[in-house]
Amino acid sequence: MIKVIFPLKKTFSDESYICFEYPHSKIDDKITFDGLEIHPKYLYNIMGLNGVGKSTILNILSLLTGFNGNYFKDKDSIIINHTINNSNKDSIRHDHFSYIFQDPHIINMYTVKENLEIVNQKFNFSKHMSLIIDKLNSVIDKKSKKYLVKKICDLKKNENNSPYSLSGGEKQLLSFIRAMIKPSNVIFADEPWASMDQNLKEFVEQQLYLYLVKKDVFNEFRDNSPEDDNTVIIITHLHQHKDNNIFGKLDTEWSKIIPVTHYDNNDNGKLNHSELEIERYALIK
Amino acid sequence: MKLIRKFYNYCKVNPIIFRRFFSRKESNNKNDILLTCMFIILISLTTALVFRSSCEIFKYDKTIKQFVGNEWNKVFHLYLLNCFDLEEEKDIKKVMKNKIPTSVLQFIDSLATDEDICTNKGVRVYPEIITIKSESGVLPKVQCYKFSEDYTYLTEYLTNTFHDTLITKRPYLFIQDRLSKKLNVYEDDIVFIKEAGIGDKYSLPLQVKPIKDKSRVKCFIFEHYLSDYARKKIRLYFAGMSDLFDFLLRKAVFEWKLDKEYPVYFGIGEDVFGFIYDRNKVSDDYDFIYQPKFISKTYDVTFQDSLKLLFVKEEKKYIYSININEDGFIELDKDDLFNKFLHIKHGFNNLDKDSVEISASFFVNFPRDDRDDLVFLEFDFIKNFTINARKRQVELIQYLEIAKDFSIEFDISTDLERTDVYRFFYYNKFEDAYLTKEILSKFDEFNIRWDSGRWKTIIDLNESLMEGKENIIFLLIISIVIFLLFLIIKLYLRLKIEFHTIGTIRCFGYNKKLLNRVYRTGYMILITSGFFIGVPLGIVISLLSGFDITLVVQSLGFVFSQYLIVYFIILQLLSFFIVGYILNKLVHVDDIYGLIKYEG
Numbered sequence: 001m002i003k004v005i006f007p008l009k010k011t012f013s014d015e016s017y018i019c020f021e022y023p024h025s026k027i028d029d030k031i032t033f034d035g036l037e038i039h040p041k042y043l044y045n046i047m048g049l050n051g052v053g054k055s056t057i058l059n060i061l062s063l064l065t066g067f068n069g070n071y072f073k074d075k076d077s078i079i080i081n082h083t084i085n086n087s088n089k090d091s092i093r094h095d096h097f098s099y100i101f102q103d104p105h106i107i108n109m110y111t112v113k114e115n116l117e118i119v120n121q122k123f124n125f126s127k128h129m130s131l132i133i134d135k136l137n138s139v140i141d142k143k144s145k146k147y148l149v150k151k152i153c154d155l156k157k158n159e160n161n162s163p164y165s166l167s168g169g170e171k172q173l174l175s176f177i178r179a180m181i182k183p184s185n186v187i188f189a190d191e192p193w194a195s196m197d198q199n200l201k202e203f204v205e206q207q208l209y210l211y212l213v214k215k216d217v218f219n220e221f222r223d224n225s226p227e228d229d230n231t232v233i234i235i236t237h238l239h240q241h242k243d244n245n246i247f248g249k250l251d252t253e254w255s256k257i258i259p260v261t262h263y264d265n266n267d268n269g270k271l272n273h274s275e276l277e278i279e280r281y282a283l284i285k
Numbered sequence: 286m287k288l289i290r291k292f293y294n295y296c297k298v299n300p301i302i303f304r305r306f307f308s309r310k311e312s313n314n315k316n317d318i319l320l321t322c323m324f325i326i327l328i329s330l331t332t333a334l335v336f337r338s339s340c341e342i343f344k345y346d347k348t349i350k351q352f353v354g355n356e357w358n359k360v361f362h363l364y365l366l367n368c369f370d371l372e373e374e375k376d377i378k379k380v381m382k383n384k385i386p387t388s389v390l391q392f393i394d395s396l397a398t399d400e401d402i403c404t405n406k407g408v409r410v411y412p413e414i415i416t417i418k419s420e421s422g423v424l425p426k427v428q429c430y431k432f433s434e435d436y437t438y439l440t441e442y443l444t445n446t447f448h449d450t451l452i453t454k455r456p457y458l459f460i461q462d463r464l465s466k467k468l469n470v471y472e473d474d475i476v477f478i479k480e481a482g483i484g485d486k487y488s489l490p491l492q493v494k495p496i497k498d499k500s501r502v503k504c505f506i507f508e509h510y511l512s513d514y515a516r517k518k519i520r521l522y523f524a525g526m527s528d529l530f531d532f533l534l535r536k537a538v539f540e541w542k543l544d545k546e547y548p549v550y551f552g553i554g555e556d557v558f559g560f561i562y563d564r565n566k567v568s569d570d571y572d573f574i575y576q577p578k579f580i581s582k583t584y585d586v587t588f589q590d591s592l593k594l595l596f597v598k599e600e601k602k603y604i605y606s607i608n609i610n611e612d613g614f615i616e617l618d619k620d621d622l623f624n625k626f627l628h629i630k631h632g633f634n635n636l637d638k639d640s641v642e643i644s645a646s647f648f649v650n651f652p653r654d655d656r657d658d659l660v661f662l663e664f665d666f667i668k669n670f671t672i673n674a675r676k677r678q679v680e681l682i683q684y685l686e687i688a689k690d691f692s693i694e695f696d697i698s699t700d701l702e703r704t705d706v707y708r709f710f711y712y713n714k715f716e717d718a719y720l721t722k723e724i725l726s727k728f729d730e731f732n733i734r735w736d737s738g739r740w741k742t743i744i745d746l747n748e749s750l751m752e753g754k755e756n757i758i759f760l761l762i763i764s765i766v767i768f769l770l771f772l773i774i775k776l777y778l779r780l781k782i783e784f785h786t787i788g789t790i791r792c793f794g795y796n797k798k799l800l801n802r803v804y805r806t807g808y809m810i811l812i813t814s815g816f817f818i819g820v821p822l823g824i825v826i827s828l829l830s831g832f833d834i835t836l837v838v839q840s841l842g843f844v845f846s847q848y849l850i851v852y853f854i855i856l857q858l859l860s861f862f863i864v865g866y867i868l869n870k871l872v873h874v875d876d877i878y879g880l881i882k883y884e885g
Contacts, residue, residue: 065878065879086873092794093794094793094794094796110301117301182793
């Protein structure tokens with residue numbers, strides 16, 4: 001049972017805030033956002049204007065970036081009753097977290113095959129990619145099936161090549177598959193479809209949704225404990241949501257919005273919320 | 286096993302990450318290979334140079350060990366007669382009087398502080414020139430040292446045995462193998478010696494013993510054996526009276542012909558009791574039998590073709606002349622010696638078997654711990670040794686075949702007067718360079734005559750060795766500095782390229798311990814490869830620079846046990862710590878996302 005809770009508040013007087021200072025910024029910028037509990041089986045949308053610090057928040061939540069403050073937790077959480085040290089962070093990332101970045105961040109010095117096998121040592125590229133293709137043939141609708149299968153077959157053909165030769169979309173697909181096959185309970189995704197065409201984007205959206213209920217095509221390769229529930233924390237933009245896709249529906253029973261605001265020191269300490277954006281979130285909600 | 290298992294577990298790394306440490310899968314990874322090759326070549330070359338320098342040190346070390354291993358090179362005989370101490374005398378004219386300055390003697394005595402340095406006064410310690418004869422050869426003019434039994438350090442070395450076991454009355458001629466072969470003699474054979482150039486009278490029979498170690502000493506004896514006062518006799522030992530009489534009656538009388546010119550004594554243990562072959566003298570007056578020493582000095586006795594036997598019963602003495610011939614001779618048996626004697630025809634007819642016994646005191650009165658069952662015949666060589674050496678030796682060897690044991694007995698006059706003029710000086714502290722040089726300069730200053738050439742040789746060798754050691758340490762330092770610079774530059778360059786990879790790997794949960802392990806193990810393998818390429822390269826370089834192949838092969842053990850292994854361990858330790866330090870500084874940061882983004 002995974003439950004990650006960040007009891008964050010707006011006020012700086014309270015010690016339980018997230019405060020991140022950009023190392024090379026001349027202005028004392030700080031990011032803050034509302035208190036947050038992240039629960040299993042939920043998909044969280046981190047939304048905000050460009051440059052507001054969405055990725056930073058995601059990185060802080062996913063333990064990829066340090067910050068001024070502490071992680072707190074309750075007894076049911078994976079982070080128990082003390083400040084997390086680096087060793088625990090490694091262990092949590094290894095056992096529970098998975099990532100899809102805005103840029104694919106594929107390791108170019110490894111082959112395509114190694115890029116996948118490095119995150120899951122039980123993953124046998126040749127054998128399991130064939131299985132994935134078989135599954136895709138059975139679950140995906142006819143319209144995009146052929147295209148998807150072709151893309152994955154392309155990856156398979158390049159298994160012993162460097163990912164240098166792959167296109168941006170293919171790299172993003174590889175990055176997505178890498179995140180999906182890694183044993184995890186929480187996927188952190190930062191605009192995972194940035195370089196993808198519509199077909200791939202829809203496939204990714206669908207699989208992320210199915211990840212919550214463990215029905216995605218990659219589920220069997222993750223080898224997770226059946227009792228653990230999954231969570232997705234994703235950065236998206238409002239314009240990316242349409243009525244005909246899953247994220248556009250934003251059903252409140254399984255989906256939450258995390259609005260991110262920006263605190264500007266130059267404005268006499270007042271909170272400068274991006275009101276417009278928040279209102280638009282509210283409308284969607 | 287535990288250690289090996291621990292090491293194995295430590296080296297157990299993710300195979301993909303480990304494989305990609307050595308070769309990146311990129312379109313152009315030639316630079317990686319080039320850098321890695323350069324790194325290995327650097328280690329190989331430095332290893333080869335260290336190997337070559339180690340060979341040089343080994344060469345010096347070996348020469349020194351050979352030199353010092355020869356104990357004779359630690360022994361110097363000093364001739365002090367014409368030495369002087371100008372500081373003491375102040376007047377150069379006084380120097381020439383034949384007096385050894387006290388300061389010189391004090392200096393030499395002050396050196397003898399421990400077992401590594403000692404000094405002995407000598408009688409005439411300079412070599413005597415002798416002629417050695419064996420059955421099959423003659424060696425004229427052999428330089429023979431005469432050592433005192435006090436020179437324990439010398440005798441122990443030269444004979445490769447403990448001194449105590451040598452101090453017997455047995456006379457040995459210690460001789461080099463080469464000379465033994467020339468003389469065609471082996472251990473325990475008898476040779477005869479005389480002073481070279483003085484007539485043909487060989488005055489001394491000696492038993493051959495080998496000089497075990499290589500030394501400059503060709504042969505030596507203990508000094509008292511050449512004394513004019515020594516009385517020399519040869520004894521043949523028999524297991525009992527039965528064997529003795531067997532020898533006398535059968536071998537000596539018939540086969541050996543008894544044409545000897547020297548007296549024969551008869552005794553038990555080490556005491557001469559007084560049995561003598563001389564028909565004329567004994568038959569006239571047999572009282573002298575109880576005074577064997579008197580007989581030996583005053584009577585010019587000879588063997589005859591018959592034998593007198595003395596029998597004693599209380600105060601009565603019976604002496605019988607026995608004419609032996611072939612028909613009357615029978616085998617003697619220890620158990621009933623007397624009965625057997627009765628079968629001998631002449632001389633026993635009027636002898637009552639119950640009223641006599643055959644010199645019973647021979648058997649019981651002189652027991653010895655070591656030879657209580659042995660009786661002996663003793664032949665005096667001192668005045669009758671005029672026949673040529675070869676014939677004598679043949680005879681002695683015949684005795685040896687017959688008798689149970691054999692010895693050459695000496696009455697040694699041991700209290701020889703010693704003088705300060707001759708000194709044996711034993712020095713075993715060549716590793717103390719300062720003292721060694723100090724002694725050399727002092728001896729030269731005192732005008733002592735000695736073999737300073739050998740002394741200077743070891744000083745020169747020690748200096749070369751020290752210089753070689755300094756050079757190799759300098760080489761090690763330079764090599765280590767170059768290695769460090771190269772390692773740091775290579776690591777920095779490589780890590781800059783690999784920030785993204787490392788960040789991504791860490792993002793997926795691989796901890797810093799694993800990365801440290803990969804890099805450390807990788808560098809460990811690179812260094813080990815360089816090292817093992819460097820060793821054969823070092824052998825080649827050593828051979829090309831003129832070292833003998835045997836020396837190079839011999840030096841392998843030395844090289845690996847000394848500088849090369851130290852160099853290897855230092856490289857490994859340095860790479861272990863430097864890699865860990867740089868990884869911690871550059872890679873193991875809180876901002877993993879920063880690493881991932883680095884590529885961009």
